[in-house]
Amino acid sequence: MTSADGSGVERVLVLDDDAMVGTILLTHITALGHVGRYTDDPEEFLALQRSWSPTKVVIDLVMDKMDGLEVLNRLALDECVAAVIISSGMGGRVMDAARRLADGHGLVIAGLLPKPYKRADLVALLASNPATTVQAPPAGVEDTPWWSPSEFAPAFREALADAQISVAYQPKLSCEDGAVVGFEALARWTHDEHGNIPPSVFVPMAERTGTIALLSEVVLKDALEWFHLNGSAACERMAVNISAAELSEPGLDQRILRSCHAAEVSPENVILELTETSAMDDAVQSLQLLTRLRLEGFHLSLDDFGTGYSSMVQLARMPFTELKVDRSFVMQASRSEEAVIVIRSVIDLGHALGMQCTAEGVEDSAVLDMLQELGCDYAQGYYLAKPMYPAALAAWRQQPSRSAAR
Numbered sequence: 533m534t535s536a537d538g539s540g541v542e543r544v545l546v547l548d549d550d551a552m553v554g555t556i557l558l559t560h561i562t563a564l565g566h567v568g569r570y571t572d573d574p575e576e577f578l579a580l581q582r583s584w585s586p587t588k589v590v591i592d593l594v595m596d597k598m599d600g601l602e603v604l605n606r607l608a609l610d611e612c613v614a615a616v617i618i619s620s621g622m623g624g625r626v627m628d629a630a631r632r633l634a635d636g637h638g639l640v641i642a643g644l645l646p647k648p649y650k651r652a653d654l655v656a657l658l659a660s661n662p663a664t665t666v667q668a669p670p671a672g673v674e675d676t677p678w679w680s681p682s683e684f685a686p687a688f689r690e691a692l693a694d695a696q697i698s699v700a701y702q703p704k705l706s707c708e709d710g711a712v713v714g715f716e717a718l719a720r721w722t723h724d725e726h727g728n729i730p731p732s733v734f735v736p737m738a739e740r741t742g743t744i745a746l747l748s749e750v751v752l753k754d755a756l757e758w759f760h761l762n763g764s765a766a767c768e769r770m771a772v773n774i775s776a777a778e779l780s781e782p783g784l785d786q787r788i789l790r791s792c793h794a795a796e797v798s799p800e801n802v803i804l805e806l807t808e809t810s811a812m813d814d815a816v817q818s819l820q821l822l823t824r825l826r827l828e829g830f831h832l833s834l835d836d837f838g839t840g841y842s843s844m845v846q847l848a849r850m851p852f853t854e855l856k857v858d859r860s861f862v863m864q865a866s867r868s869e870e871a872v873i874v875i876r877s878v879i880d881l882g883h884a885l886g887m888q889c890t891a892e893g894v895e896d897s898a899v900l901d902m903l904q905e906l907g908c909d910y911a912q913g914y915y916l917a918k919p920m921y922p923a924a925l926a927a928w929r930q931q932p933s934r935s936a937a938r
Contacts, residue, residue, distance in 0.1 A: 544589070550572075600618070604616070624644075628644075698719075698754075716770075717751050718919050719747060739775055748775065756792060760797050803832070807835050831853045854890060857878050863895060890909065
């Protein structure tokens with residue numbers, strides 16, 4: 533978010549019921565070349581937000597007349613577009629919770645300003661451009677056709693037959709030395725008329741219409757054939773997602789095993805990824821299937837761990853070989869102490885149960901450094917490597933500096 537006239541000068545509105553604190557903040561704001569206004573009255577603050585149109589607002593959480601949470605609610609009702617700086621002396625967990633509340637209301641968050649203030653923190657927050665960090669929806673999402681189940685199934689079968697479904701591969705790297713340790717196969721649908729249709733749309737529809745096994749068969753076949761030709765090291769493994777809808781399919785393990793034999797890929801080089809919820813839906817059935825897959829040599833990864841509600845007892849009983857820390861925690865790690873605690877706990881738990889741990893959603897070097905310190909084994913994310921089609925992936929693997937981002 534930039535100033536209205538593009539000059540870089542912010543219009544900052546401060547709300548704090550401590551006049552001394554507010555005055556000091558206002559002094560710093562104007563000394564930095566910005567325009568500021570201060571009030572200790574929440575109603576006046578809300579009125580000024582509507583009439584003065586600030587580019588950033590600073591809100592104290594603890595006030596007598598109206599607490600900061602109610603102010604955030606009111607800003608959301610007013611459809612405030614100013615970037616919000618949340619201020620408090622209550623500690624990181626309370627401020628993180630307030631940030632999540634503001635984010636849930638759809639407000640733009642510039643950041644947190646703990647009390648007592650540090651001038652450097654204020655400078656950084658006033659210089660921040662939070663609007664640039666908001667991710668746009670994937671291209672084509674708004675134009676995605678919403679089929680009824682009866683319409684989707686034939687359209688999807690046609691797409692599979694016409695090779696509209698392709699497979700992209702996202703590298704998995706060692707946190708310790710940046711070496712490639714494997715790849716995850718990800719289905720992509722490029723529709724002839726509607727363009728790119730995201731997996732978040734077509735995978736649930738395929739599960740609902742009973743066509744998910746057809747998709748899995750195509751992805752598994754393509755991924756294993758590619759891996760047979762391009763897997764360059766014995767330690768590299770190909771990860772393929774298994775849908776919850778497939779777990780009750782009779783002979784699933786044999787179907788996967790036949791695909792491996794056909795592609796001449798050892799099950800030891802294949803990771804089957806299941807979500808936490810799907811694996812725990814029918815614990816007895818899952819235990820039988822997963823044990824059989826492990827006996828056949830496959831590795832098993834529990835994907836999105838931490839987003840479900842499985843008990844530690846259930847987890848300990850399942851023969852998983854890997855835990856994947858959900859990206860929602862990893863992407864919050866740079867600004868949430870709670871997220872770091874969850875990540876550390878998952879890694880420690882996985883290692884205690886004899887599993888390896890992979891973090892998804894690594895977007896910057898600071899998070900990667902944090903994962904290294906916590907002892908995480910592997911990482912995936914756009915900072916390291918985005919999902920790529922075979923030609924682009926081949927070129928990426930030839931780059932001598934591909935791990936320089938680390």
